[in-house]
Amino acid sequence: MAETRYAAHGSRRRLSSGTRLLGGLAYAIATACLLPMVAVALAALTGGTETLSHLLETVLPGYAATTLLLVALVAAGTFAVGVGAAWLVTMTRFPGVRLLEIALVLPLAFPAYVLAYAYTFVLDHPGVVQTTLRQVTGWGPRDYWFPEIRSTEGAAVMLILVLYPYVYLLARAAFLQQSASAFLAARALGTGPWAAFWRVSLPMARPAIAGGVLLAVMETIADFGTVAYFGVQTFATGIYTSWFSMADRAAAAQLALCLLGFALLLAVAERTQRGKARYYQSGRRHAGLPAGELTGWRALGAFTLCAVPVVLGFVLPVVILVQMGLESEQDLLSRRYVGFIRNSLTLAGTAAVVTVTAAICVGFFQRLRPGRRSDGAAYLARLGYAVPGGVIAVGLIVPFAAFDNALDAWMRAQFGLSTGLLITGSIWLLIAAYMVRFLAAALGAYEGGQSMVHANMDAAARSLGQGPLGTLRRIHLPILTPSLLTALLIVFVDVMKELPATLIMRPFNFDTLAVQAYRLASDERLEGAAVPSLVILAMGLLPVILICRQVGRGK
Missing domain, CATH: 1.10.3720.10 (MetI-like)
Incomplete structure (x- = not known):
């Protein structure tokens, strides 16, 4: 004992x-x-109020305005692309839908700055698109207008193309988990499919969608490579410039504090909306949302809408980078x-x-x-x-x-x-x-x-x-x-x-593939930057393949 x-x-x-x-x-x-x-x-x-006063009078308002504009554009873009694609592959059936519901995750493998290098190589003034345009039309450089890729809007497009999978994955999971009862009740009361989506399915999936958008937004404010390469002045580029170019540690710390406060505010918002937003199913989930068959031009339209993000966010950049790498x-x-x-x-x-x-x-x-x-x-x-x-x-x-x-x-x-x-x-x-x-x-x-x-x-x-x-x-x-x-x-x-x-x-003297790609791109040696970028992309495909397998088993 x-x-x-x-x-x-x-x-x-x-x-x-x-x-x-x-x-x-x-x-x-x-x-x-x-x-x-x-x-x-x-x-x-x-750090003293002198530095802070100087920042307020010079760069801080511009950093804040540009960062907020970039955040707003990325939030709207990832919401539209992610939710739209998730709804189409969940609620409709058309040729190629099984392939697209997996392929829509692939752009997640790309760092946004690598996508920026690829599209700049093609769309910038010396790129193949504008060069071909001038050769065909005989125009000079000042005879036509072409969208500027190195801009806040261009950076937003790059970020949307690589970050929309966050919204897509969470929205698709939310739609799959919804019971058909509420949706069918709305249809029985005379509501059309589009109105039932806006009034029933979308509000029920709001917590998941908001979480995905906030993830994309937090990745946006953390991004440095894309905005730095495009010359977009955000808090992220301001911190780096103050630290290295100006050797002003106090300014860098104060800019970092501003960015930290914004990031923590978003984190609190994400946690608050996740904690308060609740939508309960009445009874057991006996049936999923009904999927409708699309034919003709509707099927073609749905396929096109879902394929465009995959082509622009993965297929075309891979082709461009491979071509750039072979020429380097x-x-x-x-x-x-x-x-x-x-x-x-x-x-x-x-x-x-x-x-x-x-x-x-x-x-x-x-x-x-x-x-x-x-x-x-x-x-x-x-x-x-x-x-x-x-x-x-x-x-x-x-x-x-x-x-x-x-x-x-x-x-x-x-x-x-x-x-x-x-x-x-x-x-x-x-x-x-x-x-x-x-x-x-x-x-x-x-x-x-x-x-x-x-x-x-x-x-x-x-x-x-x-x-x-x-x-x-x-x-x-x-x-x-x-x-x-x-x-x-x-x-x-x-x-x-x-x-x-x-x-x-x-x-x-301890450089990595990401640093080498950024350095070569900063020197406008884009063909050379493609080589380390392709290696980074290959590594990024590994977890995306795992996610794709889970998506394939989702149903």
């Missing part, structure tokens, strides 16, 4: 020890995610490019492992000890998805640069030695920025798989003497392997595409 009590006491002690370890790690991760935002706020508030002098197998690929894989692979490990710590601790503290840690860990990469970069460099400088000064004074920059400019600080930025994506994938692990499994493991770490290692991780692999892949590809944080924080 004494041995039994001792074993039980030992089990509780192991459980408490493991929980404390996970709790300490979860709180440390949450603190790391909060640090960039606090550092940006402190640096901005201590870039050798993907050269020693220099092998270095770019190695650097990209090193950053992406390490960041993926670190980020998913952090997600496991936060997610499993929340399961072990549900409550305000663990929920708060998980909420802070998710904030990074709403913070642009440039803001995170500024927020991490400012405190760690101060620490490095203080340590170096102390070592010089005490021992006559210079420690230099131990943390700032290191690969590990850049990986920390990636973890903060993409931890929310890893947490989402992990929690989706964790919901499949029944609580009885945890109880059975405890009854057999397993502590938290043993339960995690022997029960959870084997079951969660598919979800963890998905999380690893998503973070890996996101890091491969990330540009602003990499540009600001990368170690000296």
